Amino acid sequence: MKLVLETRNINKHFYKPKDFHVLKDISFGIQPGEFTSIVGKSGCGKSTLLYILSTMDTEYTGELYLNDQLITGKSNEELSRIRNRHIGFVFQFHYLLAEFSVLENVMLPAKKLAEKSLKEIEHDAHEKLKMLHIGHLAQQRASRISGGEKQRVAIARALINNPTILMGDEPTGNLDSHNSENVFNIFKNLAQEKGLSLLVVTHDNDFAKRTDRIIEMEDGSILK
Numbered sequence: 410m411k412l413v414l415e416t417r418n419i420n421k422h423f424y425k426p427k428d429f430h431v432l433k434d435i436s437f438g439i440q441p442g443e444f445t446s447i448v449g450k451s452g453c454g455k456s457t458l459l460y461i462l463s464t465m466d467t468e469y470t471g472e473l474y475l476n477d478q479l480i481t482g483k484s485n486e487e488l489s490r491i492r493n494r495h496i497g498f499v500f501q502f503h504y505l506l507a508e509f510s511v512l513e514n515v516m517l518p519a520k521k522l523a524e525k526s527l528k529e530i531e532h533d534a535h536e537k538l539k540m541l542h543i544g545h546l547a548q549q550r551a552s553r554i555s556g557g558e559k560q561r562v563a564i565a566r567a568l569i570n571n572p573t574i575l576m577g578d579e580p581t582g583n584l585d586s587h588n589s590e591n592v593f594n595i596f597k598n599l600a601q602e603k604g605l606s607l608l609v610v611t612h613d614n615d616f617a618k619r620t621d622r623i624i625e626m627e628d629g630s631i632l633k
């Protein structure tokens with residue numbers, strides 16, 4: 410089956426304050442519709458890896474492919490476009506623009522991509538909000554909604570360009586158990602119903618245990 414994301418022998422060093430081999434021969438593939446979690450002790454290299462997979466860090470050796478396309482070696486301009494087009498990202502903190510409405514926040518990545526008219530983008534944004542059961546919040550200011558709602562808006566924003574993969578760095582790290590459960594169910598549903606691939610770094614074992622696959626890291630390597 411065609412892989413959505415693939416890494417081949419990714420290695421990374423930090424050279425300051427001294428040489429530190431932080432990622433060691435990382436090779437794995439993600440299939441369409443697969444919901445994967447990355448776990449491991451603090452400092453094992455999870456965030457460093459995710460930063461590379463999301464194309465934001467280009468300082469590594471080895472190869473990264475997205476939809477069979479070699480990403481490694483592309484210019485920053487190309488990477489920015491590929492990222493916006495194919496990768497959705499949800500962080501521990503939502504990073505919404507507080508003074509903008511929920512709807513405007515969700516529309517932003519699509520405006521940046523500029524492949525659709527404003528009217529279409531607005532329509533798509535309403536659809537995503539409805540899908541996440543927060544359609545009624547569209548005109549609210551982002552600063553005026555609860556933490557759980559903000560994270561759902563952040564998910565809607567990550568989905569606006571219909572990415573092939575959604576990546577999360579501790580997306581439930583700042584949420585209570587009820588809202589964490591909500592986010593887990595949204596992700597599970599996106600994988601099962603929409604065939605979206607999800608790759609989530611998490612410290613939450615209950616969350617990880619229920620994903621399709623766990624990638625466990627230790628000292629910069631994947632445990633077999």
Ligand SMILES: Nc1ncnc2c1ncn2[C@@H]1O[C@H](COP(=O)(O)OP(=O)(O)OP(=O)(O)O)[C@@H](O)[C@H]1O
Pocket residue numbers: 423424425426429431449450451452453454455456457458
């Ligand atoms: N810019 C940097 N320069 C040098 N070392 C770094 C740098 N960034 C991270 N490190 C080190 O690389 C290692 C891996 O860090 P990383 O943040 O990827 O771990 P992690 O598994 O995501 O940890 P956590 O679960 O605590 O977020 C750690 O030992 C960290 O101190």
